[in-house]
Amino acid sequence: MLGASIYFSTPLEENERYLKEISLFNVKYIFTSMQIPEEKTEQQLELLKKFISVTNRLGMKLMVDISPETFRKFNVQKEKAIDFLKSLDVKCVRVDYGFDYSEIKDFSNEFEVVLNASTIDEDFYQKGLEKGLDFTKLIACHNFYPRKDTGLDKDWIIQKNKKLKTFGLKVMMFIPGDEKKRGPVFEGLPTVESHRSQSVFTSFVECLEDLFADEVLIGDIKASRKELAKIKDYIDNGVITLEVEHLSDLEYIDRCLSNRKDVAMNVVRCVESRTVLKKQDIVPYNTVQREIGAITMDNERYGRYQGELQIVKRPLEADERVNVIGEVCETSKGLLQYIKDGTKFKFVGVDKDENNHVSL
Numbered sequence: 001m002l003g004a005s006i007y008f009s010t011p012l013e014e015n016e017r018y019l020k021e022i023s024l025f026n027v028k029y030i031f032t033s034m035q036i037p038e039e040k041t042e043q044q045l046e047l048l049k050k051f052i053s054v055t056n057r058l059g060m061k062l063m064v065d066i067s068p069e070t071f072r073k074f075n076v077q078k079e080k081a082i083d084f085l086k087s088l089d090v091k092c093v094r095v096d097y098g099f100d101y102s103e104i105k106d107f108s109n110e111f112e113v114v115l116n117a118s119t120i121d122e123d124f125y126q127k128g129l130e131k132g133l134d135f136t137k138l139i140a141c142h143n144f145y146p147r148k149d150t151g152l153d154k155d156w157i158i159q160k161n162k163k164l165k166t167f168g169l170k171v172m173m174f175i176p177g178d179e180k181k182r183g184p185v186f187e188g189l190p191t192v193e194s195h196r197s198q199s200v201f202t203s204f205v206e207c208l209e210d211l212f213a214d215e216v217l218i219g220d221i222k223a224s225r226k227e228l229a230k231i232k233d234y235i236d237n238g239v240i241t242l243e244v245e246h247l248s249d250l251e252y253i254d255r256c257l258s259n260r261k262d263v264a265m266n267v268v269r270c271v272e273s274r275t276v277l278k279k280q281d282i283v284p285y286n287t288v289q290r291e292i293g294a295i296t297m298d299n300e301r302y303g304r305y306q307g308e309l310q311i312v313k314r315p316l317e318a319d320e321r322v323n324v325i326g327e328v329c330e331t332s333k334g335l336l337q338y339i340k341d342g343t344k345f346k347f348v349g350v351d352k353d354e355n356n357h358v359s360l
Helices: 012-025 044-057 068-073 078-087 102-112 123-130 152-167 193-197 200-209 227-236 300-306 330-338
Strands: 002-005 027-033 062-064 091-094 112-116 140-141 170-174 215-218 237-244 267-269 294-298 307-312 320-326 345-351
Touching: 002 012, 002 227, 012 027, 012 044, 012 227, 027 215, 044 062, 062 112, 062 200, 062 320, 068 078, 091 102, 102 112, 140 215, 152 170, 152 193, 200 215, 200 227, 200 330, 227 237, 227 345, 237 330, 307 320, 320 330
Parallel strands: 002 027, 002 215, 027 062, 062 091, 091 112, 112 140, 140 170, 170 215, 237 345
Antiparallel strands: 237 320, 267 307, 294 307, 294 320
């Protein structure tokens, strides 16, 4: 489900450290490109061999983005391309413009093949079938868009991905990193424009839940451990991690909670607050208007509902029976829509360090 990216312009030692770190977080695919104009080419081949060696050793697949120009650059004849890639121990290639159907088929007999999603339409699919392509063994990967405002429209990509899946293709997308952006623009590397300003975790969840993606790759040079940890907990345990502020009841921090299976329209209702974590004698305080993301607890005036913890999904008026005890951070509010029947969730506090990193 989760992938990452490394680049030739990043020092090898830094790439190796990052690969070892992310290998602990269920990372499967690692993207790299032989086609980026800003990347120096003098030592690319030797570096590529090292990239492949490290990723193979860590049980990850290096997906090498290639075009006919890649082979011209290394003075390799097109008919020798497969032998060249096999000699490097390549396992996965993303074939861009310039390869015909028979060449793609030949690649697919030797490697895991990823197609540029932008090139795939009904005509490509039908002609590919005629040439013997098995689309169920192929993957469609969208581009990333370094320049601000050029990322794809969310509604368009939903329709595109639905169509790609009718062809039997798995779908890959890119989301930005949060710790170190790739130059020369340094504005993130998303497929979808709206992800440029979202957290890594929120974008990851949205790709899987709403955008019909199967694999999500972090396009930038580095993502933080805090975001990778959230993603791993989501993949392994189905837990939605919410960053929170000003939470007065610290007993709820870092504890696995769950929404009721009968989903309320306006709020998330925490099951454990009235079973495992029963609270008594809760006096009314801070009974103010409840905005989206407000974390509330019913006080003694609500009788048998006393102690129920909720997260507000729609603005609600003040109620003297309901205390506001904290709030979900702005970066996590978009995740509330993914807390459905029985969904597990967790609150994590925000440290006061200069990076505002979450304590995990």
